[in-house]
Amino acid sequence: MSALFGPGGNSESFYSEGFKKTEQAPGWVKSKGLDAYEYEGGQGIRGSLETFAKIGEEARKNGIKLSVHAPYFISLSSVEEEKRLGSARYFIDSARCAKALGAETIVIHAGSTAKLDRGVALEYGKAALLHAIERLHEEDLYDGVLLGIETMGKVNQLGTLDEVIEMCKVDKNVRPVVDFGHMNARELGGVFVTADDYKRVFDRIGTELCPEYADKLHCHFSKIEYTKGGEKKHLTFEDTQYGPAFEPLMKAIADLGVSPTIICESDGTMAEDALAMKNEYLRYKA
Ligand SMILES: [Zn+2]
Secondary structure: OOOEEEEEOOOHHHHHOOOOOHHHHHHHHHHOOOOEEEEEOOOOOOOOHHHHHHHHHHHHHHOOEEEEEOOOOOOOOOOOHHHHHHOHHHHHHHHHHHHHHOOOEEEEOOEEOOOOOHHHHHHHHHHHHHHHHHHHHHOOOOOOOEEEEEOOOEOOEEOOHHHHHHHHOOOOOEEEEEEHHHHHHHOOOOOOOOHHHHHHHHHHHHHHOOHHHHHOOEEEEOOEEEEOOEEEEEOOOOOOOOOOOOHHHHHHHHHHOOOOEEEEOOOOOHHHHHHHHHHHHHHHHO
């Protein structure tokens, strides 16, 4: 097995080359030499199940692995119980979308810790996650999906690697999604300099959760500008100031022999930058 690479959402070049519909994205992604595509539902899961099924069909035809980004409205750690429990509906929307697409991983931002002690936020988060899982079971949507809890980029968001690992312990279908750019931005840079810095993330997930989770890790990668609160803005690979550098990550995954899916979330050039990563990875792997 090999690592897989692809864009989160559609690159600017997808549209400038005259493509319009996301049904065309899997074929386009394949034509660029990529392997994966993340459907962006951050602003809400808006398409019809019929459209998702068409995207899924195109992905299967082109051998593209799909994942879904769940709405940003999920708030598992809100101070308001109604919002915590109400977040389940976004899980249901996302799971319906994932099933129609034939996608497995649903990427989730857990929520904010701004008004809470972090320990309390984590306990709220785990309980609300279990509630969402119960609701997915009731709707018969849980089997075959993986709930991916993402490491977050802002200091006041729930989602350090420690917190993500804790949340993953609530159930077997909950997995870590590692956004390396977020982790770097949250600590105001300097987190990932060498391949060993990246390897430690895979090692911790393998040891503290399960080796298979590390092997098949779903990842996000982009260079991200930060201020003292952490993440400010996604950049492109043109950036040389904020990082992190992707080259040591490619060396790390080639050395470890793991097969992660790496979704690039660069600002507008996600497909091009995903391909830059893939080419670098293939150089190390050869
Ligand atoms: Zn995300």
